[in-house]
Amino acid sequence: MSNTDFVLAIEDLTVSFDGFKAVDALTLYVDKNELRVVIGPNGAGKTTVLDLICGKTKSTSGSIKFNNKELTKLSEHEIVRTGVGRKFQTPSIYENLSVYQNLEVSYPKGRNVWGSLTFKRTEAVLEQVNKIAREIMLEEQLEMEAALLSHGQKQWLEIGMLLMQEPELLMLDEPVAGMSAKERDQTADLLNRICQNRSVLVIEHDMEFVKKIAHKVTVLHQGKILAEGTMEQVQADERVIEVYLGH
Amino acid sequence: MNTLTDKLLGGKQGAIGLAILAAIILIVLPLGLDPFRIGMVGKYLTYAFVAVSLVLLWGYGGILSLGQGIFFGLGGYCMAMFLKLEASDPVSTKIQTTPGIPDFMDWNQITAIPLFWQPFHSFTLTILAVLLVPTLFAFIIGFAMFKRRVGGVYFAIITQAIALILTILIVGQQGYTGGVNGITDLKTLLGWDIRTDHAKYILYYINAFLLIAIIMASRYILSSKFGMLLLAMRDKEERVRFSGYDVSNFKIFIFCFAALISAIGGAMFTLQVGFMSPTFIGIVPSIEMVIFAAVGGRMSLIGVVYGTLLVNYGKSVFSETYPELWLFLMGGLFISVVMFFPNGLAGIYTDLMKKFQSRKTKSVPVKLEVVAVVHEKTESEPILTSEPAGAKA
Numbered sequence: 001m002s003n004t005d006f007v008l009a010i011e012d013l014t015v016s017f018d019g020f021k022a023v024d025a026l027t028l029y030v031d032k033n034e035l036r037v038v039i040g041p042n043g044a045g046k047t048t049v050l051d052l053i054c055g056k057t058k059s060t061s062g063s064i065k066f067n068n069k070e071l072t073k074l075s076e077h078e079i080v081r082t083g084v085g086r087k088f089q090t091p092s093i094y095e096n097l098s099v100y101q102n103l104e105v106s107y108p109k110g111r112n113v114w115g116s117l118t119f120k121r122t123e124a125v126l127e128q129v130n131k132i133a134r135e136i137m138l139e140e141q142l143e144m145e146a147a148l149l150s151h152g153q154k155q156w157l158e159i160g161m162l163l164m165q166e167p168e169l170l171m172l173d174e175p176v177a178g179m180s181a182k183e184r185d186q187t188a189d190l191l192n193r194i195c196q197n198r199s200v201l202v203i204e205h206d207m208e209f210v211k212k213i214a215h216k217v218t219v220l221h222q223g224k225i226l227a228e229g230t231m232e233q234v235q236a237d238e239r240v241i242e243v244y245l246g247h
Numbered sequence: 248m249n250t251l252t253d254k255l256l257g258g259k260q261g262a263i264g265l266a267i268l269a270a271i272i273l274i275v276l277p278l279g280l281d282p283f284r285i286g287m288v289g290k291y292l293t294y295a296f297v298a299v300s301l302v303l304l305w306g307y308g309g310i311l312s313l314g315q316g317i318f319f320g321l322g323g324y325c326m327a328m329f330l331k332l333e334a335s336d337p338v339s340t341k342i343q344t345t346p347g348i349p350d351f352m353d354w355n356q357i358t359a360i361p362l363f364w365q366p367f368h369s370f371t372l373t374i375l376a377v378l379l380v381p382t383l384f385a386f387i388i389g390f391a392m393f394k395r396r397v398g399g400v401y402f403a404i405i406t407q408a409i410a411l412i413l414t415i416l417i418v419g420q421q422g423y424t425g426g427v428n429g430i431t432d433l434k435t436l437l438g439w440d441i442r443t444d445h446a447k448y449i450l451y452y453i454n455a456f457l458l459i460a461i462i463m464a465s466r467y468i469l470s471s472k473f474g475m476l477l478l479a480m481r482d483k484e485e486r487v488r489f490s491g492y493d494v495s496n497f498k499i500f501i502f503c504f505a506a507l508i509s510a511i512g513g514a515m516f517t518l519q520v521g522f523m524s525p526t527f528i529g530i531v532p533s534i535e536m537v538i539f540a541a542v543g544g545r546m547s548l549i550g551v552v553y554g555t556l557l558v559n560y561g562k563s564v565f566s567e568t569y570p571e572l573w574l575f576l577m578g579g580l581f582i583s584v585v586m587f588f589p590n591g592l593a594g595i596y597t598d599l600m601k602k603f604q605s606r607k608t609k610s611v612p613v614k615l616e617v618v619a620v621v622h623e624k625t626e627s628e629p630i631l632t633s634e635p636a637g638a639k640a
Contacts, residue, residue, distance in 0.1 A: 054489060080491035092486045094479040105479050106490050110472050113500045119472035158486075165491065 003068040007032050007199045008053070008169055013062035015052060022048045024223035025062070030169070035195040037202045037210045039234075040220035041244050046203045047089065049220070050171050053201075054086040055079045066169060081111070085167035089174050091154035095147035099138055099157060102146050103129045106161040128164060135194070136160035137186065152183035156190070163194060170194070171201045176209050188212040207245070219244060254470045255463040264549045265462065272455045272552075282444040289451040289519045291559040292458055293319075296512025297536040298543060298551035299458070300505035303465055305537070306545035307474060308501050309481030310398065314406030315509050315536050317413055318381040320528030322510025324417075324424075325380055327523035328364060329373035330433035330441075331425075350432070355422030364423075370437060377514045378507060385506030389499040396495070398484075407530055414529040429524025433517070441518060454515045461508050462548045468504070469548075477501065538581045544593025554592055 008030040015023045023045045030036050038046050051057040053064055055076040064071045071079050080086075094102050107128060110119030133139045136156040141149065146157060155175055162170055175191070176184045184206070191200060191213050204210050210217065210231065217234045219226040221244070227237045234240055256262040276288055297315045305311045337347040345358045352360070366372040388409065392402055417424045425431070433441070440446060468474055480487045480494055488494050517523045526532065535558075543554020558580070566573040588594055 056489075075493075076488050077491050077493045080489055086489050088485070088489075092483050094482045094486070096478055096482055097475065101475055105472070105475050105487075108491060111491055112493070113473065113496055116473040116476055116497070117468065117471050161486075161490065 009065040011063050013059055015060045021223050030199050035200045035213055035215045037204055037214040038218045038220055044220040045223040046220055047173055050173055054084060083168035085162035085165055086171040087158050087162055087173060091158050093146050093154055093157050097146055099144055099146055100142040102157055102161055103132055103164055106164040108165045132160045132163050152179045169199050173203045176206055184209055254467045257466045268549050268552060269459055282447055285451055286447050289454055291556050292454055293512040293516040294539060295458055295552045295555040297509045298540040298555045299465060299548055300508040301540035302545055302548050302551055303501055304505040307477040311403045312406045313403045314410035314533050316528045316533035317410050318506035318509035319513035321381040322377050322513030323517040323523040325373060325376040326514040326517040327430040328367040331430045332367055334432060334434045351425045352422055357422045361423055377510055381506045381510035382503050385503045389502040393495040393498040410529055410533050414525045417525045429522055431522040433521045450519045465548050541584050542591050544591030546590055547593030550591055550593025
C-alpha cells in the first residue's frame, strides 16, 4: 500500500469470525484535525472497526496505517504508544483510585516496570493533570474516588485519561450514551475543543449530537461503507434512510 | 512528601504501624517467651514472608496464587541442601556404605553426590540459589501464563497443579531429594551449631529484621506508580493495556518478586526449624498461606503478619486439643473472613479508626491532599477474580 497524507488510512480491511465478515473490504481515510463520526445500525461493525484499529481484534486481511505506520502487526500497547487512544463503550476507569490517580496513571511516562518503580511526580505531571482536569470539567473532583462520579463524569474522566497521553488519533465509542441533555451539550463542546490539534473518530447513535460535532459522517452497514459525506448529504441519501435513519 | 523514607515507611500512619510491629516482634515476644516458644514464633514469621508476598500479588495485583508453597519450598530446599552437605562430612557418616554423602542417598544406593547438588558446597552459591532459583522458576511460569493472558481462576488452578507436581517429584526422587521425609538432621551453618538456644535467638532476629526490610521494600513498590498500576490492573486490565502498558510484564515482575520474598522465608524456615520437607510445598500449605493473608487483611502488609501469627497460634492451641476439628475450623474461618470481613483484621482496624476519627473531628472540615501513597487501602473485590470490581457498584 502506498503512503498517504491521511492520519488514518484503512484499506481493504476485512475480519471474519467463523466465515461471518463483520468488516468487509472496508476502506476509510481520516484527515488531520478531522472529527469523523461513524453511524450505522446495530451489528454494522462499528465497534469492530475500532477494535481492529486499536489491536483488540486482529484483522483477517487488509491494512491500517496510522501516519503511514502499519498497525495490524503491532500489539495493543505498541499501538497506543504510536499515538492512538481508545475509549470503550461503557466507562472504563479505575473505580478504586481517585480522579487524580486515574489521570496520573495514564501519564505516558514510566510505562515499563523499572520506569514505573522510579516514576517521580514532577511539576510537568501535576500541570498536565490539572490542565486535563479543567478540560474535562473535573477540577473540583480530583480527590474524589472515581467510583463516586456520576455516569457522565466517568465518561469524561475516561476521555481525560486518553488526553493525558496527547494522542494524535482519539477514538470514542458512544461517548454520550446514558448522559443527560445538558451533559450531552457539554460533551459536544468538549469534543469540539479537543479536536483542534488531533483527529477524532466517534461512534454515535444520537443524531442530534452527531450534527453538533461531525465534520464528516460515515455510514456503515453489514461491514461495508454505505455512504460518506457531510451530515446533510448522508441524511438525504435514500439508502441510508432505508437501512438506518428511516426507522 | 515524596521522599524515599516516606515511601519506605508509608507515611506517618505507616511508620507507626511498622514501629508497633517491630516493637512486638523484636522486643515484646523475645522478652515474654521461652526459647521453645520463640522458636515457634520464628517459624510462624517465616510464613509471614509468604503472606506479605500475597498482599502484593493477590491483594493489590488481583493475581491469586495457590502455589506460593512452591517458592517457599524451593528456597527452603536450597538452604537445606547446603546444610545437609555440611552435616554429611566423612567422619560423622563413616558407618554408611559410602561415607561423605547425605544419609538418604546412601539408603537409596547412590554412591556419589549428584551434579545438581555440587553448587551447594559453597555458601555463596547457596545464597544465590535461594534467591535466584525460585525467582527464575516464577519467571518461567509467569512468562508462560501472563503472556498468554491466563488469569483469575485458571491461574490459581495452574499454580496449585504445579505445587502438586513438585511435591510428587520430590517424593518420587527419594535418592536425590530425601523423599517424603525431606532433608533432615541439619546441624551446623559454616561450623556454627544452629540447634542451640543462643543460635535460635540470633536466627530469630535475622529473620525478624529481614521481614521488616521486606515489608519496607514492598511499601516502596506499592507507593510507586507500579503500585497504582497494580490496583488499576486489578480493576480494569483492558484499560491499562490500552493506555500503553504491557500488562504481562508488570504481572511477571510482581510474581517473581513475590516468589523471591517467599523463598527468603523458606530459607529462614530451614535454618530455624532444622529441616525441610515436601509438606511445606504442596497444596495444603499453599492454601494455608492464603488463609493467613486473608485473615490478616490482604491489602495490609502489616496486617498479614498479625494474621499469620494469630492463625498459627490458634492452630497450635486447637490442634493439640481437637486435632480432627482444626481443619474444619480453619476452613470455616476462611469462608467467614472472606464473606464478612473481606479486608481481614486490618480492615476491621481501619473501620474502627475511621469511626473513632469521624467522632473526634465531626465539625472540623478535613483538608484533603493529593496522595499517591495507596498503602493500607481497604476496598474489597470479589475473591478469585481479577474482573472489574466496579461492575456491581
